[in-house]
Amino acid sequence: xxxxxxxxxxxxxxxxxxxxxxxxxxxxxxxxxxxxxxxxxxxxxxxxxxxxxxxxxxxxxxxxxxxxxxxxxxxxxxxxxxxxxxxxxxxxxxxxxxxxxxx
Amino acid sequence: xxxxxxxxxxxxxxxxxxxxxxxxxxxxxxxxxxxxxxxxxxxxxxxxxxxxxxxxxxxxxxxxxxxxxxxxxxxxxxxxxxxxxxxxxxxxxxxxxxxxxxxxxxxxxxxxxxxxxxxxxxxxxxxxxxxxxxxxxxxxxxxxxxxxxxxxxxxxxxxxxxxxxxxxxxxxxxxxxxxxxxxxxxxxxxxxxxxxxxxxxxxxxxxxxxxxxxxxxxxxxxxxxxxxxxxxxxxxxxxxxxxxxxxxxxxxxxxxxxxxxxxxxxxxxxxxxxxxxxxxxxxxxxxxxxxxxxxxxxxxxxxxxxxxxxxxxxxxxxxxxxxxxxxxxxxxxxxxxxxxxxxxxxxxxxxxxxxxxxxxxxxxxxxxxxxxxxxxxxxxxxxxxxxxxxxxxxxxxxxxxxxxxxxxxxxxxxxxxxxxxxxxxxxxxxxxxxxxxxxxxxxxxxxxxxxxxxxxxxxxxxxxxxxxxxxxxxxxxxxxxxxxxxxxxxxxxxxxxxxxxxxxxxxxxxxxxxxxxxxxxxxxxxxxxxxxxxxxxxxxxxxxxxxxxxxxxxxxxxxxxxxxxxxxxxxxxxxxxxxxxxxxxxxxxxxxxxxxxxxxxxxxxxxxxxxxxxxxxxxxxxxxxxxxxxxxxxxxxxxxxxxxxxxxxxxxxxxxxxxxxxxxxxxxxxxxxxxxxxxxxxx
Numbered sequence: 001x002x003x004x005x006x007x008x009x010x011x012x013x014x015x016x017x018x019x020x021x022x023x024x025x026x027x028x029x030x031x032x033x034x035x036x037x038x039x040x041x042x043x044x045x046x047x048x049x050x051x052x053x054x055x056x057x058x059x060x061x062x063x064x065x066x067x068x069x070x071x072x073x074x075x076x077x078x079x080x081x082x083x084x085x086x087x088x089x090x091x092x093x094x095x096x097x098x099x100x101x102x103x
Numbered sequence: 104x105x106x107x108x109x110x111x112x113x114x115x116x117x118x119x120x121x122x123x124x125x126x127x128x129x130x131x132x133x134x135x136x137x138x139x140x141x142x143x144x145x146x147x148x149x150x151x152x153x154x155x156x157x158x159x160x161x162x163x164x165x166x167x168x169x170x171x172x173x174x175x176x177x178x179x180x181x182x183x184x185x186x187x188x189x190x191x192x193x194x195x196x197x198x199x200x201x202x203x204x205x206x207x208x209x210x211x212x213x214x215x216x217x218x219x220x221x222x223x224x225x226x227x228x229x230x231x232x233x234x235x236x237x238x239x240x241x242x243x244x245x246x247x248x249x250x251x252x253x254x255x256x257x258x259x260x261x262x263x264x265x266x267x268x269x270x271x272x273x274x275x276x277x278x279x280x281x282x283x284x285x286x287x288x289x290x291x292x293x294x295x296x297x298x299x300x301x302x303x304x305x306x307x308x309x310x311x312x313x314x315x316x317x318x319x320x321x322x323x324x325x326x327x328x329x330x331x332x333x334x335x336x337x338x339x340x341x342x343x344x345x346x347x348x349x350x351x352x353x354x355x356x357x358x359x360x361x362x363x364x365x366x367x368x369x370x371x372x373x374x375x376x377x378x379x380x381x382x383x384x385x386x387x388x389x390x391x392x393x394x395x396x397x398x399x400x401x402x403x404x405x406x407x408x409x410x411x412x413x414x415x416x417x418x419x420x421x422x423x424x425x426x427x428x429x430x431x432x433x434x435x436x437x438x439x440x441x442x443x444x445x446x447x448x449x450x451x452x453x454x455x456x457x458x459x460x461x462x463x464x465x466x467x468x469x470x471x472x473x474x475x476x477x478x479x480x481x482x483x484x485x486x487x488x489x490x491x492x493x494x495x496x497x498x499x500x501x502x503x504x505x506x507x508x509x510x511x512x513x514x515x516x517x518x519x520x521x522x523x524x525x526x527x528x529x530x531x532x533x534x535x536x537x538x539x540x541x542x543x544x545x546x547x548x549x550x551x552x553x554x555x556x557x558x559x560x561x562x563x564x565x566x567x568x569x570x571x572x573x574x575x576x577x578x579x580x581x582x583x584x585x586x587x588x589x590x591x592x593x594x595x596x597x598x599x600x601x602x603x604x605x606x607x608x609x610x611x612x613x614x615x616x617x618x619x620x621x622x623x624x625x626x627x628x629x630x631x632x633x634x635x636x637x638x639x640x641x642x643x644x645x646x647x648x649x650x651x652x653x654x655x656x657x658x659x660x661x662x663x664x665x666x667x668x669x670x671x672x673x674x675x676x677x678x679x680x681x682x683x684x685x686x687x688x689x690x691x692x693x694x695x696x697x698x699x700x701x702x703x704x705x706x707x708x709x710x711x712x713x714x715x716x717x718x719x720x721x722x723x724x725x726x727x728x729x730x731x732x733x734x735x736x737x738x739x740x741x742x743x744x745x746x747x748x749x750x751x752x753x754x755x756x757x758x759x760x761x762x763x764x765x766x767x768x769x770x771x772x773x774x775x776x777x778x779x780x781x782x783x784x785x786x
Contacts, residue, residue, distance in 0.1 A: 018767060019774020029770055033622075036232045043228040047221060047409065048402055054214075054385040055393060064354030066361075069383045072217035073450040074350065077224050081443050084231050084436035091236075091432060100773045102427045 020100050028098040035090055042083045046076040115182055122187075125160075126326050132156065137526040146525045150289040153529040154300075154536060157327060161540065162307040164320045169311035173569055176313030176576065177244040177552060178423045183318055185430040189437025191318045192421045194325035194541035196223075196412075196442055198274075199281025200602060202328060202538035205446075207510025209453035213382040215397065216453070218404040220446050222606075224439060225405070226412025231435035234413060235422040237621045237769050239431035241776060243783075244423065245549075246416040246613070247557040250635075252783040253620040253765070255628035257562050262635045264553045266612030267416045269643065271546045272587065273601040278543035279305070279591035280599060282536060284484050288515065289532040294484055295592050302588040304536075305543045310577050313552075317544045318424060324537035329444055331534020335514075336448050339455045339521045349451035356454040357383055363461045372503040382457065395712040396730040403735035410741055411606025414614040417542075417549035428772040456513045459520050460506065469494055469501050475519035483509055485596045489516075547587070551580035565782070600721060603734040604646050611638035611740025619748050624766050627758060630751035638744030642736050649726035649733045653717050654687060656726035660706030660715045663697045666690070669717040669724055670697075677722035 018025070054068030062070065095101040136149055170176055183191065201223065209216035241249050247267065251260030282301030283294050290297070308320045340349035343356060360382050367380075374380040381391050386401060388394035412418065421438075425431045464472060469492060479490040491507040515535075518527040555576035560567055567575070590598070616635045619626040649656050657669040673679050673687035690697060700706065706715030706728060713729045725733060758766075761779040768776045778784050 018764065018777075019771055025767055025771055032770070036622075039228065039232045043225060043232075047225045047228075047405060051221075051385070051402070058383065058385065061358065062354070063351065064356070064358040066357065066383045068385055069214055069217070069357065070354075072214065072221055072385075074447050076221055077443050077447050080224055080228055081436070081440050084228060084439050085433075087231060088429075088432045088436050092429060095429070095772055100771045102429060102772050 020098070024098055024100070028094065028100055031094050031098075032091065035087065035094065039083060039087050042079070046079040046083075050076065112182060115184060118184070118187060122322060122326065125323060126330075129327060129330070133526060133530060136529065137524065140524055140526050146529075147291060149525060149529050150291075150532065153533045154286060154290060157533045157536065158300075158304045158307075158540075161304065161320045161323060164323055165308035165310075165312055165316040168316035168319050170313065170315050171570070171573060173572065174244075175315045176573055177556065178420075179313075179315040179318045181242075181424055182426050183424040185425060185434035186437050187322050188318070188421060188425050188430075188434040189439075189441050190325040191321035192418065192434070192438035193441035193445075194321045194328055194537065195421055195545035196418060196438070196542070197328065197445055197538050198542035198602075199278055199285070199535060199539035200599075201445065201449075202332065202535050203281065203285070203511045203514050206449045206452035206456070207513040209450050210457055210508075210513045211378045211510055213379040214385045215379065215401060217450070218401050219408065220449065222405045222408025223412060224442060224446055226409035227435055227439040227442070229409060229413035230418070230422075231432060231439075233618050233622065234419060235431045235435050236428045236772070238419060238617075239422050239425060240428050240769050240772060242423075244420075244556055245552050246419050246617070247553055248561075248783075249620065250613075250616060250631070251557070251561060252778055252780065253762075254616070254626075254631040256780065256783075259616070259628065259632050259635070260557055260561060262632055262639070263613065263616075264557050266609065266635065266639050267553050268550060269639075270415065270605040270609040270612070271417060271550050272583075273598065274605045275543050275546040275550065275583075275587045276590045276594075277599050277602045278539045278546065279588050280484075280596055281539035282543070283591060284511070284596070285532050285535045285539065287484060289529065294595065298588050298592045301540070301543075302584055304540050305547060306581065306584055308540070309544045309548055310580055313576065314420075314424060314548060317548055320544065321541045324541040325441060328534040328537040328541075329441070331530045331537070332445050332514075333448060335517045335521065335523065335527055335531060336451055336455070338523055338527070339459075339517055340451065342521045343455050343458060349455065350447050353451040353454040356451075356458040360454065360458055360461060363458075367461075367465070367503045375504045375507050382454075399713060399730065400732055400735065403731050403738040407607050407610055407735045407737040407741075410610035410614050411608075411737060414609040414612070414617065415605070416553070416609070416613070417545040419617075420549055420552070421545070452514055452517060456517060456520060460508070464506060465501055465503055467501055469499055472501065473520075475516060478519065479512055479516055483511070483596075485509060543587075547580060547584055550583045551576055554579045554583070597721075600734075604736070607642050607646065607735065607737030607740065608639065610737040611642035611744055614638075614741060615744035615748055619745070621766070621769060623749075623752070624763055625752050625757055626748055627752045627755040629755045630748045633751050634744045634748035637747045638740040641743055642740030645728070645739060646733050646736045649728070649736075650723065653724035653726040654683070656728075657700065657715065657717050659700045660702050660726070660728060661700050661717075662703050662707055662714065663699050665703075665706075665714065665716050666697050666700060667694050669726070672717060672719050672724045676719060676724050679724070 050071055058066040058068035060067040136152060140149055174180055205219055208219060238249055247260045247263035250263040279298055279301050283297040286292060286297035286300055287294050309317050336349040337347045340352050341347050344352040346352050364380055364382060381387055386393055386398035388397055422431045422434060425434050476490055480488055483489045487509060489509050489512050492501060493505050495505050515531060518531060559575050560572050612635050615638060616631045654669050654673045657665050670687040670690035674684050674691055709729055715728050716730055717724050717726050731738060759779060764777050765779045
């Protein structure tokens with residue numbers, strides 16, 4: 001069975017040393033953690049914070065939508081999708097900045 | 104090597120053409136059915152054509168994707184491009200409940216139902232930033248694999264398997280019930296036959312090809328389910344507003360609903376039981392005023408569904424199949440996008456359905472109701488009529504509160520409400536089937552893989568040859584499927600409420616250990632095991648206790664007023680045993696002697712706005728700690744699990760240098776992974 005070749009990256013014969021030096025790895029992780037916390041904050045804002053004010057903004061109607069209802073039904077969802085594509089792009093930039101992207 | 108072969112692989116390169124052709128073929132098929140309908144072919148035959156042809160296509164994909172290679176069977180060879188994995192995750196994720204049930208929940212709950220929309224999308228943010236890329240880099244086959252490698256072996260792996268099985272099994276049973284409900288309605292067969300049909304449809308997709316077959320079938324199923332969900336909504340939008348963009352146009356429906364509701368109230372009418380009278384108003388109680396309890400329940404549910412999403416193994420394992428860490432991240436974004444397409448349409452279904460009913464049904468003479476209402480006045484598998492018209496005040500006019508509709512009807516009957524031909528109804532049935540089958544496939548595979556890979560191969564026989572492992576996987580798959588179908592057939596729709604539990608159980612049992620494993624290097628083996636056990640036992644125990652012994656729960660945590668109320672409810676509850684009723688009646692008769700529960704100081708720690716109380720649900724008296732519905736039981740277990748892991752980590756031996764190296768490797772996309780325990784390595 002060609003299993004070992006298929007799982008080549010993790011096969012016993014693969015290089016066993018670290019892929020990057022410790023200092024780079026640490027700086028990379030710091031920046032990655034920063035991005036994680038930023039996106040986590042966006043997540044918290046659009047999942048919870050914005051809906052606390054729903055009763056207050058609901059009397060405002062846009063295209064018929066009460067604004068508080070709109071954010072829970074559509075606004076937050078759009079924010080989630082956009083934020084995730086942005087996260088993917090931003091993390092790739094960080095990967096390349098530190099030279100830790102995959103070959 | 105799999106990682107770099109994505110561009111050269113002729114199959115992967117041709118995927119776009121294959122699925123474009125498939126989509127075109129499906130559209131032509133629908134048009135052909137429409138022509139057949141015009142030629143006078145009976146509805147029943149059209150229903151059969153829809154169900155059998157779509158299942159036949161899934162079976163075909165399942166059979167041509169058969170494989171005898173372990174990595175193909177468990178992780179589809181790790182060559183599924185981000186966008187296709189996103190589609191597969193979308194249909195893996197969207198179950199019968201999302202497709203058929205969610206619009207109905209929104210119809211009934213109004214703003215309150217949006218907790219499901221938010222909860223079932225926002226969780227992907229957590230998947231993308233906290234877990235998916237790191238689990239992909241780890242590069243093994245299952246979620247318990249990660250727990251075993253990170254937390255020193257079989258104890259952690261075993262606990263992970265227990266949580267996985269608890270959360271996934273009820274979920275897969277619910278999917279088979281969903282298949283049964285749809286086939287029964289559209290093929291006019293008995294529930295038992297319908298369940299058997301569903302079982303066959305599920306097995307044929309997953310048994311021969313494992314993850315590889317399930318992946319390519321799920322992509323096909325996504326295409327059908329999204330077409331089937333969007334088309335009726337678009338046609339409904341045209342009927343109601345004249346513009347074919349339901350997601351933009353239902354605002355006007357909402358505005359009209361608000362005005363109509365106001366009119367109903369002014370006329371002294373009340374909404375039917377279970378349906379809110381203020382469709383767009385957030386956080387309100389039954390009287391329409393702001394309710395602290397409603398707000399806390401909304402956010403607790405959003406939290407539990409999100410964290411549960413990020414902990415359900417059948418979702419996480421989909422990100423094991425991408426060619427790279429980078430694609431795993433992109434794939435989460437695509438998943439969310441494809442899920443978003445359905446979820447941002449669901450509130451439109453609810454609004455259009457409600458408006459149509461409020462405008463053309465309520466206030467009409469009961470003997471002159473539209474035809475579609477008569478068609479749906481029949482028994483559902485839930486034991487109630489799909490649509491029930493009760494003339495409470497016997498005036499021959501249908502009042503607001505006299506029109507009772509089962510939530511599932513909102514989607515299933517939309518084609519008829521909008522006056523569309525039967526072909527659209529068949530399309531909806533095909534879409535609902537695709538949703539239920541694809542989710543069942545993913546769950547079944549997660550269950551069977553945990554049993555065959557984690558329990559049998561990693562814990563029982565480390566030296567089993569490949570061929571034997573794959574045979575065991577398939578045998579277990581069939582056994583689990585039969586067990587699930589048997590449970591579905593014998594318990595029917597009564598167990599559907601358990602699906603909501605799966606999120607809380609997975610969230611409390613797995614989320615903390617997975618996240619801390621990547622993000623907190625000092626997490627020790629003992630801490631993770633304790634954290635998973637505490638989260639799981641507290642949450643599962645809490646759910647069982649409040650659901651099946653509500654009065655006992657209140658007697659411990661409730662004030663004397665709450666105990667008396669719970670006793671009154673129990674004495675009248677439909678499913679309570681005679682002894683329990685007698686006991687409750689005794690409490691009521693002797694009301695003066697009731698004292699506050701021994702732990703009522705905990706139960707009432709937040710004051711009277713969030714007091715511990717009980718509600719009657721599903722014929723049972725269900726306890727609610729701090730007024731939080733037990734569907735959100737994870738709100739207790741998740742923080743406890745994190746706290747336990749953090750505290751125990753402080754007092755146990757820190758992880759070895761080898762383990763720290765392992766975590767370092769997982770955090771960086773480039774390079775291989777050095778395992779602390781070499782026996783954990785794949786092959």
